Amino acid sequence: MALAGIRVIELAGLAPAPFCGMILSDFGAKVIRVDRTKASMTADVQSRGKQSVVLDLKKPEGAAVLKRLCVESDVLIEPFRNGVMEKLGLGPNEILKDNPRLIYARLTGFGQSGSYAKAAGHDINYVAMSGLLSMLGRHNENPYAPLNLLADFAGGGLICAMGIVLALLERVKSGQGQVIDTSMVEGAAYVGSFLWKSQNLGLWNRSRGENMLDSGAPFYETYKTADGKYMAVGAIEPQFYEELIKGLDLDSSQLPLQMSFSDWPELKRIFTETFASKTQAEWSKIFDGTDACVTPVLSLDEVSSHPHNRERGSFIVDAQGEISPRPAPLLSRTPAMPCLSGGPLIGEHTDLVLAEHGYSKDEIAKLQSSGIIECNKTKSRL
Protein backbone atom coordinates (compact mmCIF):
# COMPACT_ATOMS: atom_id res chain seq x y z
CA MET A 1 0.00 0.00 0.00
CA ALA A 2 1.09 3.56 -0.70
CA LEU A 3 1.78 4.49 2.93
CA ALA A 4 3.26 1.18 4.07
CA GLY A 5 6.05 1.78 6.58
CA ILE A 6 4.72 5.18 7.72
CA ARG A 7 4.14 5.34 11.47
CA VAL A 8 1.49 7.71 12.78
CA ILE A 9 0.56 8.73 16.31
CA GLU A 10 -2.99 10.12 16.49
CA LEU A 11 -4.07 11.81 19.71
CA ALA A 12 -7.74 10.91 20.20
CA GLY A 13 -10.13 13.63 19.07
CA LEU A 14 -13.77 14.00 18.13
CA ALA A 15 -14.33 13.53 14.38
CA PRO A 16 -11.83 15.25 12.02
CA ALA A 17 -8.59 13.77 13.43
CA PRO A 18 -10.01 10.23 13.55
CA PHE A 19 -10.96 10.60 9.88
CA CYS A 20 -7.47 11.81 9.03
CA GLY A 21 -5.99 8.83 10.89
CA MET A 22 -8.37 6.42 9.17
CA ILE A 23 -7.38 7.66 5.72
CA LEU A 24 -3.70 7.14 6.52
CA SER A 25 -4.43 3.71 7.97
CA ASP A 26 -6.57 2.66 5.00
CA PHE A 27 -3.67 3.47 2.69
CA GLY A 28 -1.21 1.41 4.71
CA ALA A 29 0.20 3.56 7.52
CA LYS A 30 0.49 2.08 10.99
CA VAL A 31 -1.71 4.35 13.12
CA ILE A 32 -1.51 4.33 16.91
CA ARG A 33 -4.32 6.23 18.60
CA VAL A 34 -3.47 7.64 22.02
CA ASP A 35 -6.52 7.44 24.28
CA ARG A 36 -7.07 8.98 27.69
CA THR A 37 -7.07 6.99 30.91
CA LYS A 38 -10.37 5.97 32.53
CA ALA A 39 -12.25 6.08 29.22
CA SER A 40 -14.56 3.11 29.01
CA MET A 41 -15.84 3.86 25.52
CA THR A 42 -14.24 5.52 22.55
CA ALA A 43 -15.99 8.16 20.49
CA ASP A 44 -13.86 7.09 17.50
CA VAL A 45 -16.07 5.36 14.95
CA GLN A 46 -13.36 5.80 12.31
CA SER A 47 -10.83 3.55 13.99
CA ARG A 48 -10.48 0.59 11.66
CA GLY A 49 -6.95 -0.69 11.41
CA LYS A 50 -5.69 1.51 14.25
CA GLN A 51 -3.96 0.41 17.44
CA SER A 52 -4.87 1.94 20.79
CA VAL A 53 -2.51 3.01 23.56
CA VAL A 54 -3.84 4.52 26.79
CA LEU A 55 -1.62 7.23 28.18
CA ASP A 56 -2.08 9.98 30.78
CA LEU A 57 -0.44 12.92 29.06
CA LYS A 58 -1.03 15.21 32.03
CA LYS A 59 1.57 13.28 34.04
CA PRO A 60 5.19 14.08 33.08
CA GLU A 61 5.93 10.33 32.79
CA GLY A 62 3.01 9.99 30.34
CA ALA A 63 4.20 12.95 28.29
CA ALA A 64 7.66 11.36 28.29
CA VAL A 65 6.20 8.15 26.83
CA LEU A 66 4.55 10.11 24.02
CA LYS A 67 7.84 11.88 23.31
CA ARG A 68 9.57 8.52 23.06
CA LEU A 69 6.90 7.14 20.71
CA CYS A 70 7.35 10.23 18.53
CA VAL A 71 11.07 9.64 18.17
CA GLU A 72 10.38 6.60 16.03
CA SER A 73 7.32 7.94 14.25
CA ASP A 74 6.77 9.83 11.03
CA VAL A 75 3.60 11.73 11.88
CA LEU A 76 1.86 13.12 14.97
CA ILE A 77 -1.77 14.26 14.62
CA GLU A 78 -3.01 16.51 17.42
CA PRO A 79 -6.63 17.72 17.58
CA PHE A 80 -6.63 20.06 20.59
CA ARG A 81 -7.08 23.78 20.65
CA ASN A 82 -4.08 26.00 20.38
CA GLY A 83 -1.86 25.91 23.47
CA VAL A 84 -2.94 22.53 24.87
CA MET A 85 0.09 20.63 23.57
CA GLU A 86 2.48 23.38 24.70
CA LYS A 87 0.94 23.23 28.20
CA LEU A 88 1.69 19.51 28.27
CA GLY A 89 5.29 20.16 27.25
CA LEU A 90 4.55 18.47 23.93
CA GLY A 91 4.59 21.44 21.55
CA PRO A 92 6.39 21.23 18.21
CA ASN A 93 9.62 22.68 19.58
CA GLU A 94 9.95 19.95 22.20
CA ILE A 95 8.91 17.10 19.94
CA LEU A 96 10.81 18.08 16.78
CA LYS A 97 14.00 18.56 18.83
CA ASP A 98 14.18 14.79 19.30
CA ASN A 99 12.93 13.90 15.83
CA PRO A 100 13.39 16.65 13.23
CA ARG A 101 11.95 14.33 10.56
CA LEU A 102 8.54 14.22 12.26
CA ILE A 103 5.48 15.72 10.55
CA TYR A 104 3.64 17.50 13.37
CA ALA A 105 0.07 17.86 12.13
CA ARG A 106 -2.19 20.23 14.06
CA LEU A 107 -5.88 19.98 13.23
CA THR A 108 -8.04 22.70 14.74
CA GLY A 109 -11.08 24.78 13.91
CA PHE A 110 -9.57 28.24 13.89
CA GLY A 111 -5.87 27.50 13.37
CA GLN A 112 -2.86 28.24 15.55
CA SER A 113 -3.07 32.03 15.45
CA GLY A 114 -5.66 34.79 15.34
CA SER A 115 -8.07 35.91 18.04
CA TYR A 116 -10.27 32.79 17.78
CA ALA A 117 -7.35 30.34 18.05
CA LYS A 118 -8.20 29.33 21.59
CA ALA A 119 -11.98 29.33 21.24
CA ALA A 120 -14.14 26.20 21.34
CA GLY A 121 -16.16 25.44 18.24
CA HIS A 122 -17.67 22.80 16.03
CA ASP A 123 -18.17 22.20 12.34
CA ILE A 124 -21.06 24.64 11.99
CA ASN A 125 -18.97 27.48 13.45
CA TYR A 126 -16.06 26.81 11.13
CA VAL A 127 -18.31 26.60 8.06
CA ALA A 128 -19.93 29.85 9.17
CA MET A 129 -16.54 31.54 9.45
CA SER A 130 -15.46 30.22 6.06
CA GLY A 131 -18.19 32.16 4.26
CA LEU A 132 -19.71 28.98 2.86
CA LEU A 133 -22.59 28.68 5.32
CA SER A 134 -24.04 32.00 4.16
CA MET A 135 -24.60 30.38 0.74
CA LEU A 136 -26.18 27.14 1.90
CA GLY A 137 -29.90 26.79 2.34
CA ARG A 138 -33.18 27.29 0.59
CA HIS A 139 -34.83 30.56 -0.35
CA ASN A 140 -36.24 32.47 2.63
CA GLU A 141 -34.81 29.96 5.08
CA ASN A 142 -31.90 30.23 7.51
CA PRO A 143 -28.49 29.01 6.35
CA TYR A 144 -28.28 25.26 6.72
CA ALA A 145 -25.12 23.23 7.48
CA PRO A 146 -24.77 20.06 5.38
CA LEU A 147 -24.32 17.76 8.41
CA ASN A 148 -20.75 18.11 9.69
CA LEU A 149 -19.25 17.21 6.33
CA LEU A 150 -17.74 20.45 5.12
CA ALA A 151 -15.40 21.52 7.92
CA ASP A 152 -14.85 18.38 10.00
CA PHE A 153 -14.20 16.10 7.07
CA ALA A 154 -13.66 17.87 3.72
CA GLY A 155 -11.92 20.95 5.09
CA GLY A 156 -10.49 19.23 8.18
CA GLY A 157 -9.55 15.55 8.21
CA LEU A 158 -9.09 15.27 4.46
CA ILE A 159 -7.14 18.51 4.05
CA CYS A 160 -4.94 17.54 6.99
CA ALA A 161 -4.28 14.12 5.40
CA MET A 162 -3.32 15.88 2.19
CA GLY A 163 -0.95 18.14 4.13
CA ILE A 164 0.64 15.10 5.75
CA VAL A 165 1.14 13.32 2.45
CA LEU A 166 2.63 16.52 0.93
CA ALA A 167 4.98 16.93 3.88
CA LEU A 168 6.02 13.27 3.66
CA LEU A 169 6.73 13.73 -0.03
CA GLU A 170 8.77 16.88 0.60
CA ARG A 171 10.70 15.11 3.37
CA VAL A 172 12.09 12.69 0.81
CA LYS A 173 14.02 15.64 -0.68
CA SER A 174 14.84 17.70 2.41
CA GLY A 175 15.06 14.99 5.07
CA GLN A 176 13.12 17.34 7.36
CA GLY A 177 9.76 17.27 9.03
CA GLN A 178 7.51 20.29 9.47
CA VAL A 179 4.51 21.62 11.35
CA ILE A 180 1.13 21.55 9.62
CA ASP A 181 -1.43 24.12 10.76
CA THR A 182 -4.80 22.87 9.49
CA SER A 183 -7.58 25.33 10.20
CA MET A 184 -10.99 23.91 9.35
CA VAL A 185 -12.22 27.42 8.54
CA GLU A 186 -9.51 27.75 5.92
CA GLY A 187 -9.83 24.13 4.77
CA ALA A 188 -13.56 24.52 4.18
CA ALA A 189 -13.04 27.84 2.42
CA TYR A 190 -10.37 26.27 0.21
CA VAL A 191 -12.69 23.40 -0.70
CA GLY A 192 -15.12 26.14 -1.73
CA SER A 193 -12.61 28.02 -3.93
CA PHE A 194 -14.92 27.59 -6.91
CA LEU A 195 -17.49 29.82 -5.21
CA TRP A 196 -15.07 32.72 -5.01
CA LYS A 197 -13.62 32.15 -8.43
CA SER A 198 -17.00 31.78 -10.14
CA GLN A 199 -18.58 34.98 -8.87
CA ASN A 200 -18.00 36.74 -12.19
CA LEU A 201 -19.87 33.99 -14.00
CA GLY A 202 -23.11 35.26 -12.50
CA LEU A 203 -23.74 31.95 -10.78
CA TRP A 204 -24.45 33.54 -7.39
CA ASN A 205 -25.98 36.91 -8.29
CA ARG A 206 -29.35 36.15 -6.75
CA SER A 207 -30.10 35.62 -3.09
CA ARG A 208 -29.55 32.31 -1.29
CA GLY A 209 -31.69 29.50 -2.67
CA GLU A 210 -32.48 31.34 -5.92
CA ASN A 211 -29.40 30.48 -7.94
CA MET A 212 -28.69 27.66 -10.33
CA LEU A 213 -26.76 25.36 -8.00
CA ASP A 214 -28.29 26.24 -4.63
CA SER A 215 -31.79 24.80 -5.14
CA GLY A 216 -33.06 27.78 -7.12
CA ALA A 217 -33.16 26.06 -10.50
CA PRO A 218 -35.81 23.46 -11.35
CA PHE A 219 -33.24 21.43 -13.29
CA TYR A 220 -30.88 21.21 -10.30
CA GLU A 221 -33.18 19.92 -7.59
CA THR A 222 -34.54 16.88 -5.81
CA TYR A 223 -38.11 15.72 -6.38
CA LYS A 224 -40.36 13.44 -4.34
CA THR A 225 -41.65 10.34 -6.07
CA ALA A 226 -44.96 8.49 -5.72
CA ASP A 227 -43.48 6.11 -3.11
CA GLY A 228 -42.10 8.90 -0.92
CA LYS A 229 -38.55 8.56 -2.20
CA TYR A 230 -36.59 11.15 -4.18
CA MET A 231 -34.87 11.68 -7.51
CA ALA A 232 -31.91 14.04 -7.97
CA VAL A 233 -31.88 16.16 -11.11
CA GLY A 234 -28.73 17.87 -12.40
CA ALA A 235 -29.63 18.59 -16.02
CA ILE A 236 -27.72 21.84 -16.56
CA GLU A 237 -26.51 21.76 -20.17
CA PRO A 238 -29.26 22.26 -22.81
CA GLN A 239 -28.69 18.84 -24.43
CA PHE A 240 -29.05 17.10 -21.04
CA TYR A 241 -32.03 19.28 -20.13
CA GLU A 242 -33.72 18.15 -23.33
CA GLU A 243 -33.28 14.54 -22.23
CA LEU A 244 -34.83 15.40 -18.89
CA ILE A 245 -37.90 16.90 -20.55
CA LYS A 246 -38.14 13.86 -22.81
CA GLY A 247 -37.93 11.44 -19.88
CA LEU A 248 -40.61 13.37 -18.00
CA ASP A 249 -42.77 13.08 -21.11
CA LEU A 250 -43.31 16.85 -21.19
CA ASP A 251 -43.71 19.02 -24.27
CA SER A 252 -40.95 21.64 -24.30
CA SER A 253 -42.97 23.95 -26.55
CA GLN A 254 -45.53 24.20 -23.73
CA LEU A 255 -42.89 24.97 -21.07
CA PRO A 256 -41.10 28.20 -20.12
CA LEU A 257 -37.50 28.48 -21.28
CA GLN A 258 -34.93 26.63 -19.18
CA MET A 259 -32.99 29.78 -18.25
CA SER A 260 -35.93 32.07 -17.61
CA PHE A 261 -35.31 32.82 -13.91
CA SER A 262 -38.73 34.31 -13.35
CA ASP A 263 -40.35 31.11 -14.57
CA TRP A 264 -38.30 28.78 -12.38
CA PRO A 265 -40.97 28.55 -9.63
CA GLU A 266 -43.59 27.55 -12.23
CA LEU A 267 -41.25 25.03 -13.88
CA LYS A 268 -40.48 23.58 -10.46
CA ARG A 269 -44.18 23.16 -9.81
CA ILE A 270 -44.58 21.23 -13.06
CA PHE A 271 -41.59 18.99 -12.37
CA THR A 272 -42.78 18.39 -8.80
CA GLU A 273 -46.19 17.30 -10.02
CA THR A 274 -44.67 15.08 -12.71
CA PHE A 275 -42.16 13.33 -10.48
CA ALA A 276 -44.92 12.63 -7.96
CA SER A 277 -46.72 10.50 -10.55
CA LYS A 278 -44.28 7.55 -10.58
CA THR A 279 -42.20 5.63 -8.08
CA GLN A 280 -38.46 6.01 -7.75
CA ALA A 281 -37.93 2.63 -9.40
CA GLU A 282 -40.12 3.65 -12.34
CA TRP A 283 -38.20 6.93 -12.81
CA SER A 284 -34.89 5.12 -12.51
CA LYS A 285 -35.95 2.75 -15.25
CA ILE A 286 -36.85 5.68 -17.47
CA PHE A 287 -33.66 7.66 -16.86
CA ASP A 288 -31.04 4.94 -16.49
CA GLY A 289 -28.95 4.81 -19.64
CA THR A 290 -29.84 8.37 -20.67
CA ASP A 291 -27.84 11.60 -20.36
CA ALA A 292 -30.63 13.36 -18.48
CA CYS A 293 -28.48 13.54 -15.32
CA VAL A 294 -31.25 12.06 -13.20
CA THR A 295 -30.42 9.56 -10.47
CA PRO A 296 -32.24 8.08 -7.50
CA VAL A 297 -31.49 9.58 -4.07
CA LEU A 298 -30.27 6.46 -2.31
CA SER A 299 -30.33 5.91 1.43
CA LEU A 300 -27.25 4.59 3.25
CA ASP A 301 -29.01 1.21 3.35
CA GLU A 302 -29.53 1.18 -0.41
CA VAL A 303 -26.22 2.40 -1.84
CA SER A 304 -24.21 -0.80 -1.69
CA SER A 305 -26.83 -2.82 -3.55
CA HIS A 306 -27.35 -0.34 -6.36
CA PRO A 307 -26.08 -2.10 -9.51
CA HIS A 308 -23.51 0.56 -10.38
CA ASN A 309 -21.98 0.64 -6.89
CA ARG A 310 -22.16 -3.16 -6.65
CA GLU A 311 -20.37 -3.56 -9.99
CA ARG A 312 -17.52 -1.31 -8.80
CA GLY A 313 -17.41 -2.70 -5.26
CA SER A 314 -17.75 0.85 -3.96
CA PHE A 315 -18.78 -0.27 -0.49
CA ILE A 316 -17.19 -2.78 1.86
CA VAL A 317 -18.58 -5.00 4.58
CA ASP A 318 -16.52 -5.55 7.71
CA ALA A 319 -16.36 -8.59 9.97
CA GLN A 320 -19.28 -7.23 12.01
CA GLY A 321 -21.40 -6.96 8.88
CA GLU A 322 -21.22 -3.14 8.86
CA ILE A 323 -21.26 -1.51 5.45
CA SER A 324 -19.05 1.51 4.77
CA PRO A 325 -17.49 3.28 1.78
CA ARG A 326 -14.41 1.74 0.24
CA PRO A 327 -11.43 4.12 0.62
CA ALA A 328 -11.15 6.56 -2.26
CA PRO A 329 -9.49 7.12 -4.65
CA LEU A 330 -8.61 3.78 -6.23
CA LEU A 331 -4.88 3.45 -6.88
CA SER A 332 -4.17 0.98 -9.68
CA ARG A 333 -1.04 -0.71 -8.26
CA THR A 334 -1.26 0.06 -4.56
CA PRO A 335 -4.92 0.38 -3.63
CA ALA A 336 -6.01 0.94 -0.05
CA MET A 337 -6.77 -2.22 1.88
CA PRO A 338 -8.94 -1.21 4.81
CA CYS A 339 -8.83 -3.46 7.85
CA LEU A 340 -12.12 -5.36 7.99
CA SER A 341 -11.77 -6.60 11.55
CA GLY A 342 -12.87 -3.28 13.06
CA GLY A 343 -11.24 -0.87 15.49
CA PRO A 344 -9.19 -1.57 18.60
CA LEU A 345 -10.42 -1.82 22.15
CA ILE A 346 -9.23 1.09 24.27
CA GLY A 347 -5.72 0.25 25.46
CA GLU A 348 -5.62 -3.00 23.49
CA HIS A 349 -2.09 -2.36 22.26
CA THR A 350 -0.53 -0.31 25.07
CA ASP A 351 1.96 -2.92 26.24
CA LEU A 352 2.66 -4.17 22.71
CA VAL A 353 3.44 -0.68 21.39
CA LEU A 354 5.55 0.28 24.39
CA ALA A 355 7.52 -2.98 24.07
CA GLU A 356 8.06 -2.20 20.38
CA HIS A 357 9.50 1.17 21.43
CA GLY A 358 12.01 -0.42 23.78
CA TYR A 359 10.14 -0.43 27.09
CA SER A 360 10.97 -3.42 29.28
CA LYS A 361 8.29 -5.53 30.98
CA ASP A 362 9.28 -3.96 34.32
CA GLU A 363 8.98 -0.42 32.99
CA ILE A 364 5.58 -1.21 31.50
CA ALA A 365 4.37 -2.75 34.78
CA LYS A 366 5.58 0.31 36.73
CA LEU A 367 3.84 2.74 34.38
CA GLN A 368 0.69 0.66 34.65
CA SER A 369 0.70 0.45 38.43
CA SER A 370 1.15 4.21 38.71
CA GLY A 371 -1.80 4.79 36.36
CA ILE A 372 0.26 6.48 33.62
CA ILE A 373 -0.79 3.83 31.11
CA GLU A 374 -3.65 1.34 30.93
CA CYS A 375 -3.51 -2.05 29.22
CA ASN A 376 -6.56 -3.87 28.04
CA LYS A 377 -5.78 -7.55 28.24
CA THR A 378 -8.66 -8.66 26.03
CA LYS A 379 -7.32 -10.74 23.13
CA SER A 380 -5.84 -8.56 20.37
CA ARG A 381 -8.00 -8.46 17.25
CA LEU A 382 -5.50 -6.82 14.92
Ligand SMILES: C[C@H](CCC[C@H](C)C(=O)SCCNC(=O)CCNC(=O)[C@H](O)C(C)(C)COP(=O)(O)OP(=O)(O)OC[C@H]1O[C@@H](n2cnc3c(N)ncnc32)[C@H](O)[C@@H]1OP(=O)(O)O)[C@H]1CC[C@H]2[C@@H]3[C@H](O)C[C@@H]4C[C@H](O)CC[C@]4(C)[C@H]3C[C@H](O)[C@]12C
Ligand atom coordinates in the same frame (compact mmCIF):
# COMPACT_ATOMS: atom_id res chain seq x y z
C1 LIG B 1 -20.33 12.70 17.03
C2 LIG B 1 -19.98 13.83 17.97
C3 LIG B 1 -18.91 14.62 17.32
C4 LIG B 1 -19.51 15.70 16.59
C5 LIG B 1 -18.45 16.42 15.83
C6 LIG B 1 -18.64 17.84 15.89
C7 LIG B 1 -19.81 18.31 15.05
C8 LIG B 1 -17.38 18.55 15.45
O1 LIG B 1 -17.43 19.57 14.86
S1 LIG B 1 -15.84 17.88 15.88
C9 LIG B 1 -14.71 19.18 15.66
C10 LIG B 1 -14.48 19.86 16.93
N1 LIG B 1 -13.43 20.83 16.86
C11 LIG B 1 -12.15 20.49 16.82
O2 LIG B 1 -11.76 19.34 16.82
C12 LIG B 1 -11.18 21.65 16.72
C13 LIG B 1 -9.97 21.52 17.62
N2 LIG B 1 -10.33 21.17 18.95
C14 LIG B 1 -10.94 21.99 19.80
O3 LIG B 1 -11.24 23.13 19.53
C15 LIG B 1 -11.28 21.40 21.16
O4 LIG B 1 -10.57 20.20 21.32
C16 LIG B 1 -12.79 21.16 21.36
C17 LIG B 1 -13.54 22.48 21.36
C18 LIG B 1 -13.37 20.25 20.28
C19 LIG B 1 -12.98 20.46 22.71
O5 LIG B 1 -12.53 21.31 23.73
P1 LIG B 1 -12.03 20.70 25.09
O6 LIG B 1 -11.99 21.81 26.08
O7 LIG B 1 -12.83 19.51 25.45
O8 LIG B 1 -10.60 20.14 24.68
P2 LIG B 1 -9.19 20.89 24.44
O9 LIG B 1 -9.26 22.31 24.88
O10 LIG B 1 -8.76 20.66 23.05
O11 LIG B 1 -8.23 20.16 25.45
C20 LIG B 1 -8.16 18.79 25.58
C21 LIG B 1 -7.86 18.50 27.03
O12 LIG B 1 -7.76 17.10 27.18
C22 LIG B 1 -6.46 16.78 27.69
N3 LIG B 1 -6.03 15.52 27.12
C23 LIG B 1 -6.13 15.09 25.84
N4 LIG B 1 -5.62 13.85 25.73
C24 LIG B 1 -5.22 13.49 26.95
C25 LIG B 1 -4.63 12.32 27.47
N5 LIG B 1 -4.34 11.27 26.71
N6 LIG B 1 -4.32 12.31 28.79
C26 LIG B 1 -4.60 13.37 29.60
N7 LIG B 1 -5.19 14.49 29.14
C27 LIG B 1 -5.48 14.55 27.85
C28 LIG B 1 -5.59 17.93 27.26
O13 LIG B 1 -4.46 18.03 28.04
C29 LIG B 1 -6.55 19.10 27.50
O14 LIG B 1 -6.62 19.38 28.86
P3 LIG B 1 -6.84 20.88 29.40
O15 LIG B 1 -8.22 21.29 28.99
O16 LIG B 1 -6.71 20.79 30.90
O17 LIG B 1 -5.79 21.74 28.78
C30 LIG B 1 -19.50 13.33 19.39
C31 LIG B 1 -19.40 14.60 20.30
C32 LIG B 1 -19.60 14.06 21.72
C33 LIG B 1 -19.60 12.56 21.54
C34 LIG B 1 -20.25 11.75 22.65
C35 LIG B 1 -19.60 12.07 24.02
O18 LIG B 1 -18.16 11.99 23.92
C36 LIG B 1 -20.15 11.14 25.13
C37 LIG B 1 -20.09 9.67 24.78
C38 LIG B 1 -18.64 9.18 24.89
C39 LIG B 1 -18.54 7.74 24.59
O19 LIG B 1 -17.19 7.35 24.71
C40 LIG B 1 -19.09 7.46 23.14
C41 LIG B 1 -20.52 7.89 23.05
C42 LIG B 1 -20.72 9.36 23.41
C43 LIG B 1 -22.22 9.60 23.51
C44 LIG B 1 -20.11 10.26 22.29
C45 LIG B 1 -20.79 10.01 20.93
C46 LIG B 1 -20.22 10.90 19.80
O20 LIG B 1 -18.91 10.57 19.54
C47 LIG B 1 -20.30 12.36 20.21
C48 LIG B 1 -21.76 12.76 20.24
